[in-house]
Amino acid sequence: MALDEEAVRERAVAFLAAHDPAGDRLEFLRARFDAGLAWVHFPEGLGGLGAARELQHVVEHELAGTPQINPGLQTIGLGMAAPTILAFGTDEQRGRFLRPLWTGEEIWCQLFSEPGAGSDLATLGTRAVRDAGEWVVDGQKVWTSGAHHSRWAILVARTDPDVPKHRGLTYFVCDMHAPGVEVRPLRQITGEAEFNEVFLTGVRLGDDLRLGEIGDGWRVAQTTLMNERVAIGGAPVKRGGGMVGLLSEVWRSRPEARTHDLHQRLLRLWVEAEVTRLAGTRLREQLSAGQPGPEGSGMKLAFASLNQALSGLDVELRGEEGLAYDDWTFRRSEGVDFVGRGSGYRYLRAKGNSIEGGTSEILRNIVAERVLGLPSEPRVDKDVPWKDLPR
Amino acid sequence: MTLLYTEVEEELRASVRDLLTDRCPADAVLKRVESEAPYDMDLWKTLAGDIGVAGLLVPEDYGGAGASAREVAVVLEELGRAVAPLPFFTSSVLATKALLSVGEEDLIQELASGEATAALAVSLAASPYRPLPETVTVTDGGLLNGEIRAVAGADVADVLLVPVGTALYRVEAENARIEVLPSLDLTRPIATVTFSDTPASALGGLDVRSVLNFGAGLLASEQLGVAEWCLGTTLAYIKERRQFARPVGSFQAIKHRMADLWLDVVRARAAARNAADLLSPPDGVEAAGGRELAAAVAKSWCSEVALHVAEESVQLHGGIGMTWEHPVHLYLKRAKATEIALGTPGAHREAVAALADLPAPV
Ligand SMILES: Cc1cc2nc3c(=O)[nH]c(=O)nc-3n(C[C@H](O)[C@H](O)[C@H](O)COP(=O)(O)OP(=O)(O)OC[C@H]3O[C@@H](n4cnc5c(N)ncnc54)[C@H](O)[C@@H]3O)c2cc1C
Numbered sequence: 090m091a092l093d094e095e096a097v098r099e100r101a102v103a104f105l106a107a108h109d110p111a112g113d114r115l116e117f118l119r120a121r122f123d124a125g126l127a128w129v130h131f132p133e134g135l136g137g138l139g140a141a142r143e144l145q146h147v148v149e150h151e152l153a154g155t156p157q158i159n160p161g162l163q164t165i166g167l168g169m170a171a172p173t174i175l176a177f178g179t180d181e182q183r184g185r186f187l188r189p190l191w192t193g194e195e196i197w198c199q200l201f202s203e204p205g206a207g208s209d210l211a212t213l214g215t216r217a218v219r220d221a222g223e224w225v226v227d228g229q230k231v232w233t234s235g236a237h238h239s240r241w242a243i244l245v246a247r248t249d250p251d252v253p254k255h256r257g258l259t260y261f262v263c264d265m266h267a268p269g270v271e272v273r274p275l276r277q278i279t280g281e282a283e284f285n286e287v288f289l290t291g292v293r294l295g296d297d298l299r300l301g302e303i304g305d306g307w308r309v310a311q312t313t314l315m316n317e318r319v320a321i322g323g324a325p326v327k328r329g330g331g332m333v334g335l336l337s338e339v340w341r342s343r344p345e346a347r348t349h350d351l352h353q354r355l356l357r358l359w360v361e362a363e364v365t366r367l368a369g370t371r372l373r374e375q376l377s378a379g380q381p382g383p384e385g386s387g388m389k390l391a392f393a394s395l396n397q398a399l400s401g402l403d404v405e406l407r408g409e410e411g412l413a414y415d416d417w418t419f420r421r422s423e424g425v426d427f428v429g430r431g432s433g434y435r436y437l438r439a440k441g442n443s444i445e446g447g448t449s450e451i452l453r454n455i456v457a458e459r460v461l462g463l464p465s466e467p468r469v470d471k472d473v474p475w476k477d478l479p480r
Numbered sequence: 481m482t483l484l485y486t487e488v489e490e491e492l493r494a495s496v497r498d499l500l501t502d503r504c505p506a507d508a509v510l511k512r513v514e515s516e517a518p519y520d521m522d523l524w525k526t527l528a529g530d531i532g533v534a535g536l537l538v539p540e541d542y543g544g545a546g547a548s549a550r551e552v553a554v555v556l557e558e559l560g561r562a563v564a565p566l567p568f569f570t571s572s573v574l575a576t577k578a579l580l581s582v583g584e585e586d587l588i589q590e591l592a593s594g595e596a597t598a599a600l601a602v603s604l605a606a607s608p609y610r611p612l613p614e615t616v617t618v619t620d621g622g623l624l625n626g627e628i629r630a631v632a633g634a635d636v637a638d639v640l641l642v643p644v645g646t647a648l649y650r651v652e653a654e655n656a657r658i659e660v661l662p663s664l665d666l667t668r669p670i671a672t673v674t675f676s677d678t679p680a681s682a683l684g685g686l687d688v689r690s691v692l693n694f695g696a697g698l699l700a701s702e703q704l705g706v707a708e709w710c711l712g713t714t715l716a717y718i719k720e721r722r723q724f725a726r727p728v729g730s731f732q733a734i735k736h737r738m739a740d741l742w743l744d745v746v747r748a749r750a751a752a753r754n755a756a757d758l759l760s761p762p763d764g765v766e767a768a769g770g771r772e773l774a775a776a777v778a779k780s781w782c783s784e785v786a787l788h789v790a791e792e793s794v795q796l797h798g799g800i801g802m803t804w805e806h807p808v809h810l811y812l813k814r815a816k817a818t819e820i821a822l823g824t825p826g827a828h829r830e831a832v833a834a835l836a837d838l839p840a841p842v
Contacts, residue, residue: 329836337838341839352841355838356832357829359832359838360777360780360832364747364781365747367750370483370750371749371753387743390743462715463727463735463738464730
């Protein structure tokens with residue numbers, strides 16, 4: 090029988106009694122993983138207790154103020170790689186990867202997009218060819234967030250060019266320290282380089298780094314992408330908190346900047362932020378009641394347009410201050426920083442919200458087709474072998 | 481608290497929907513709107529008495545079901561979905577809520593059983609955030625004089641509840657002049673109510689604002705029902721209708737609009753559920769701000785969404801959408817009228833400004 094709230098709390102309390110949070114940070118996090126308190130909904134032995142997902146908050150509450158992981162830096166590992174490894178990995182793979190992934194000892198990135206394959210991910214051309222029990226990977230990836238500090242990557246590559254595009258893909262874990270992996274920063278509109286291009290030249294990966302069956306890469310990738318959209322759209326916030334909270338603070342602190350027009354727009358956005366927050370809460374309730382819905386893709390859509398509108402109004406409201414920018418330096422960044430950076434950065438970075446993790450146009454297609462059951466887009470490339478597609 | 485529907489709520493929904501599917505199909509509603517009897521009082525007797533919706537808000541001690549705003553909201557969703565010409569909102573929600581706060585036991589029991597219906601004699605366009613216009617006066621002898629315009633549900637009410645100043649008066653409807661006007665909303669017409677030395681009995685003090693706020697928060701659920709019907713009906717139509725040798729619903733320009741409408745409705749459902757949930761517990765000072773805020777958010781959002789979906793529904797039906805024969809206009813008219821009812825979206829957003837501490841420019 091699954092553990093209830095009280096049982097989970099007891100585990101957390103017992104753990105805290107036995108481990109000194111003031112001691113070594115990494116030791117503490119590893120022990121927390123081993124006690125099943127990393128992500129309670131994961132199976133026992135893999136950082137979890139096999140409990141309901143929503144009981145995680147009990148653990149977070151009990152362990153508040155103890156050493157924590159870095160969710161910003163670990164977004165791709167926690168939100169995408171982990172659920173995919175859990176769903177498709179072998180016991181060895183789960184045992185090898187999940188613990189350092191969670192503690193943050195090993196950072197992950199996502200090698201999906203390519204110069205010629207973005208929205209149409211399945212058309213990607215990076216090749217993986219079998220050679221003496223190993224795979225040899227050649228190709229170029231792009232927009233790879235955080236590749237510069239990653240130990241591992243989730244990678245989709247083409248293993249069979251002779252079948253239609255969705256069928257010839259295989260999913261791998263890529264060793265970012267392997268010879269032939271070259272990471273080059275790409276400067277973004279915000280000034281710094283959060284993402285990269287990654288060149289893969291004769292990179293050798295053992296077959297034990299394959300995730301799922303040969304040729305089943307598209308299905309494995311779907312798991313990653315569904316989780317990505319939930320990760321991007323689903324974080325809980327308080328009423329009036331998050332981005333709209335930042336904007337509200339500016340509004341309150343600057344009576345001289347207030348105009349009727351700004352006020353009307355602010356109120357509209359406040360209401361939209363609130364109904365979006367409530368829809369997110371309702372979605373999480375549905376998920377934990379075992380009624381998962383395709384609404385997740387919808388939340389990411391709402392989140393993107395809301396974030397863009399809020400951050401745009403923020404810059405406008407600041408007037409003179411909005412004309413300034415905090416830092417254009419071309420440097421490697423740790424991750425997305427919506428709170429620490431200035432309003433100009435937030436405005437520019439939010440532009441990526443409707444592109445990363447599936448563009449808003451693609452998400453509208455998904456909602457229209459999978460949720461509303463409308464006919465799919467004409468697919469001229471569906472039955473054509475990948476190698477014969479027009480390029 | 482939950483934003484989902486409970487099993488009990490789903491059962492209630494199913495019985496209301498079954499009855500409406502059977503007795504209140506769109507063509508019947510359409511026929512009725514231009515008849516002598518725009519309201520279907522036979523259907524109302526069944527719904528109020530047999531299914532017991534009229535007494536949902538009424539405590540069991542008074543012969544009601546002792547349910548809450550959550551169940552009322554579910555009924556409103558179904559009535560909105562059918563644009564049902566029934567006095568549920570006006571009698572079982574607004575009037576009943578007013579009576580419960582003055583504790584008028586006998587009348588409450590009659591309303592709860594569906595034997596009698598009542599209407600709160602305020603303009604449907606009244607805002608919870610402004611004082612009501614003082615158009616009715618009371619003589620020393622307790623007679624009412626004056627008129628109230630745009631009252632919904634008065635034409636089928638046995639009893640009128642008339643707020644004068646801070647007091648609530650009871651008037652037998654037969655003693656007032658009730659003149660129904662040609663109305664934008666065909667399924668919930670408005671009337672001018674006139675009193676001339678009309679006998680009335682004082683029932684006690686009433687905070688009309690809180691009744692209107694409660695009504696506005698729940699009207700959001702009716703608007704959700706309107707939006708859901710429009711979305712579902714449009715979806716079915718664009719899957720069937722073919723032009724250029726393909727369903728019009730296969731064009732991306734239309735798919736994307738539908739996806740956006742769907743997302744608006746998803747959020748309307750969450751907002752309406754939240755308002756219904758917060759309006760449910762017994763009034764307490766603690767939650768008052770949160771309740772008002774939830775109602776204001778739900779009413780402003782759901783008003784605009786219902787209207788937008790209804791307008792898009794007309795457009796996506798093409799010429800058929802402009803005909804009297806197709807029922808979508810009934811929904812458009814309901815959506816436009818409820819946009820104004822009990823506070824426009826803008827009025828509710830102004831309330832949000834106060835409740836969420838986002839002050840207006842000085
Ligand atoms: C900040 C940021 C971080 C990212 N991080 C990563 C990462 O870590 N790993 C990774 O693999 N990728 C990452 N990406 C890449 C991202 O997933 C792609 O940019 C995205 O999928 C779009 O692909 P594209 O850039 O090739 O645009 P395209 O697919 O070429 O799209 C161009 C335009 O055409 C529209 N379009 C395309 N197809 C259709 C269609 N069928 N119907 C209607 N409109 C259409 C798009 O919506 C878009 O507006 C990141 C992107 C950004 C902006």
